[in-house]
Amino acid sequence: xxxxxxxxxxxxxxxxxxxxxxxxxxxxxxxxxxxxxxxxxxxxxxxxxxxxxxxxxxxxxxxxxxxxxxxxxxxxxxxxxxxxxxxxxxxxxxxxxxxxxxxxxxxxxxxxxxxxxxxxxxxxxxxxxxxxxxxxxxxxxxxxxxxxxxxxxxxxxxxxxxxxxxxxxxxxxxxxxxxxxxxxxxxxxxxxxxxxxxxxxxxxxxxxxxxxxxxxxxxxxxxxxxxx
Ligand code: MN
Numbered sequence: 001x002x003x004x005x006x007x008x009x010x011x012x013x014x015x016x017x018x019x020x021x022x023x024x025x026x027x028x029x030x031x032x033x034x035x036x037x038x039x040x041x042x043x044x045x046x047x048x049x050x051x052x053x054x055x056x057x058x059x060x061x062x063x064x065x066x067x068x069x070x071x072x073x074x075x076x077x078x079x080x081x082x083x084x085x086x087x088x089x090x091x092x093x094x095x096x097x098x099x100x101x102x103x104x105x106x107x108x109x110x111x112x113x114x115x116x117x118x119x120x121x122x123x124x125x126x127x128x129x130x131x132x133x134x135x136x137x138x139x140x141x142x143x144x145x146x147x148x149x150x151x152x153x154x155x156x157x158x159x160x161x162x163x164x165x166x167x168x169x170x171x172x173x174x175x176x177x178x179x180x181x182x183x184x185x186x187x188x189x190x191x192x193x194x195x196x197x198x199x200x201x202x203x204x205x206x207x208x209x210x211x212x213x214x215x216x217x218x219x220x221x222x223x224x225x226x227x228x
Contacts, residue, residue: 168201
């Protein structure tokens with residue numbers, strides 16, 4: 001195709017359970033305040049808002065099981081989320097057709113520099129500095145939907161050093177996964193390789209050096225991340 005003037009950056013990817021092949025990642029769309037009890041804890045009324053999304057970079061993914069405490073912050077929060085991986089894309093997808101685009105699921109973390117995010121909110125500025133930083137998207141392996149079936153109910157939880165901190169149910173999502181896909185596809189050309197982080201239940205909080213986070217979604221293997 002082309003010769004490049006510098007070495008081409010490596011395409012970020014995720015392992016796929018039960019295979020040596022990997023899932024190449026394009027964009028990461030993250031929905032905000034998608035569980036009512038989390039919206040309330042963040043000081044918002046969950047009933048009145050249409051969905052909104054922000055993005056992380058594919059390069060922010062990390063599957064190592066270690067999360068280095070990031071720079072320029074004193075308040076890093078965990079947010080456990082179910083990941084939805086797309087094998088096809090399009091524009092103006094109907095809700096009824098949306099699940100045909102789904103390759104599979106994973107469990108991961110939307111790590112957040114909450115202090116920086118809060119400052120940006122106050123100033124009416126973009127959130128990237130709080131959300132899209134190095135290794136801010138720890139994620140476990142993806143699992144094909146052929147193995148899991150559709151995951152729209154079941155426990156989503158996170159414990160820190162064995163103490164449960166977040167504990168919700170996938171059925172508490174305000175905007176369900178097919179609705180998220182359909183909504184995104186009105187505004188963007190979504191495509192194979194895109195990931196959607198589908199929101200976090202209540203209980204988000206700070207992590208500290210040495211702590212171990214265990215992330216669970218019913219139907220998927222637990223994903224364990226240590227803060228280093
Ligand atoms: Mn989140």
